[in-house]
Amino acid sequence: MTEGTVRETPDGVDGARGFRPAGGDRAESMGFVPGHVAPLVAGRTGLTRRAGRGMREYLGALTTLVILVVVLGSTESGFFAVGNVQNVLETNAPLFLVSIGILFTLISAGFDLSVGSMMAVSGWMLVIFINDMHVSPLLAIVLAVACCGAIGGVLNGISIGVLKLNFFVTTLGSLILLQGIIEVASGGVTTPISSSLLSTLGNGTVGTVPISFLICVGALIVGWFVLRKTTFGRAVYSVGGNPEAARLSGVPVSWTLVGVYAFSGLCSGLAGVVAAGRLSAATPTAGGAIELTSAAAVLLGGASLAGGVGKLAGMTCGVLVLAVLANGINLLGLSAYWQDVVTGAVLLIAILLDRAHKSGSFKLKAALRSRRLA
């Protein structure tokens, strides 16, 4: 994973024969030679093609999102109102942040059920640091998020990556354990936190843009960079796509998984901070059933439980679909209970459509025709 592994040559024999991996060939990499142009061209064509292919992964979520926005925008006058948009973005910021971490775990062919408890842990950390220890709010927030990352890395990551325990059982255990600890420590009651910085993070705006939304955008950019532009991201896709191949190729499978669950912990921790900021309080039930909502959003966005697949763009579409749906139900004046009904139905329909798309409508038609023949 470090630079230079590529250049490693057995016993320092530098390309006396055969292929020279990296380095050397300075003339070629510096001069304007065909060898330098060709990759650029190939890279461009490859990039456009990949973008097209990538879109297909979450086309369903994107289409649904566009339809929802168009329909709600044209029927409900309040939909595009600044206040409403702000509300949607703020309410769903924790879900969005948690989903970034969930996406990482899904790509690595795992899942993190403990995100909701982790959010509560993060809030509780804030109570300890700010209320009890009187640490400066900024430092308290950094510490709370870092603690959640560490807990995720050690409790979930080490168990799954190094000890090879099953991710479902492990994170289910963490979910219950952490939730229990929080209930015990807090006595089950909500504790107010008085910090202007914290409530600004939860409810403040820059102009009309909610700060919690800016946090989401920041996290999205970091997540995209890590996933797409670093060897760690490449390792996450490899480990999820074919763990055996990754292992044989020298990818540090165990540590990649530790990193994935630590990252998920960080995301939940940040979500917990934003959630606490919105309420100016830490509540033991901060996470609710967010792991399931988040799973719905990320799977809607094209990720797969089988691992190796998933994109942040798809995840974003998935979260927005759920967010807009909830908002729409609210605007239409329906009972909030309808939200789950609609969410479940949308998820099922999305998966059905995805299945039809993958097996090809052509094949479906052929199957129907042969059935008539028979």
Next chain:
Amino acid sequence: MPTVEPAGDPSLVISGVTKAYGATKALRGVSFELHAGSVHGLVGVNGSGKSTLLKILAGAERATSGEMLLGGKPYRPRSARHAGQLGVTMVPQELPIVRRLSVADNVVMGNWPARAGVLRRAEQLRIVEQALAQIGADLDPATPVGDLTLGDQQLVVLARTLFRRSEVVLLDEPTSALGADEVRRLLEVLRATAAQGRTVMIVSQRLDDIFGLCDRIMVLREGEIVESADVGDITSEEVVDLMLYGSRVAHRPLRGSAVALEEGGCRRDATSPALVVRGAVMPGRGTGIDVTIERGEIVGFAGLPGSGSSQLLRTLFGLTSMERGEVRLFGKPYSARRPAAAVRAGVAYVSGDRQAEGLIPAVSVAGNIAMVRDRSVFHGPRALARTYRAALAQIAALQIRPGDPDAPISTLSGGNQQKVLFARWALIEPRLWLLDDATRGVDIGARRDIHAEIRRRVVGGQAAAAVVSSDVLELLEMCDRILVFRQGAVVGRFVAGDTTAGEIESLAASTLSVVS
């Protein structure tokens, strides 16, 4: 590792390597030398110790005793990864690729060029294109590997060994799932790899490929090297005898299949064919396939992957659907929409992909055999006991080793596992056998047992068989007639005795449209 080696110096020396699993000895003192710049072939029947030897060379297992030298230094790999770092890489049958990632990412997998963890794409592309060019692979680095053919995927893995500067490349059954063209190209690439001064060893059941590619052949039998010779000094007949009996002089019994073939020929009943397919069109390809199989007849379907031969079998078993066409089975209209319907009609389908499509890993040998006959959930204890006894009879008839019906299926060798699949279907006395490359990766001894059993079941005229195999020689040995498939159509029909492997292969691979 030495920089330049004079041609002929051994790069990997194995001496007196043994491996014992408890009381059983898989390897009993194996010694040989691999030379840089040469291609070596290792052959042996299943259970001869090939896999064990490969695993030891590749670092996946450790030898019980013995010495290995790589480039003159002691070679003691701790793991497959460590072996790779030392310069020895194995390309297993199950290719170590991530299907979703691009060719470029797969070639340099685990060593993505990066600075402080941040990928350097331009550099990566340059490296990968160089590696691909060196093995003459014309692949777009941006393509996801999952979109490539198996042959191209193999080239990606070979490009990776090149990138890693592996001095020794070991390939396990590299040609078993490839068509003739892809095999030819792979062999060229391996030749080029060896010509760069690297050492190549392939393990294969396909003697044709071994002879077409290798400079030296080593025969492993019961954990010992019984022969090591230049290809020019040995014939494939001799190699077969060495694999089976350990000496070049054949004490061969009468060729069972040849005898049975004559029997089958005279008893055939041509009044009403077992299977008639008229104008079958698979989705998206072909102009209509006509096939007739008489009672008591074994007909081979030759063709490259994608030619439609295997697809026809899958269609007949209800695994895929037919766009148009009519099928009659023993005179009655037949159309299987699901495998369950095909089984009810007395059709058996044996796939060569036994891990994915055949065996239930956690179940015993007898349990695996009983599966089809006891498919109803309403079978009571008496029926189960009857099936168990029938399974015992099959274990004996097919000489499945070890003969313990309660042993977990995973403890059997590949060839014996494949026999279990045949036994499973034999229990329901099928009227039509569909064998889809069913002896892939099975050694010659087990293959002959299976051929004999199929022939015995078909001969009486109560059954028929359609056989797809990537090995044309197997078709010639086993079948009465051979149909050649290309692009979803039958382009040639032969009686097995009147044709040659070359004729069939060139017709299957030809781009001209020849209809005979």
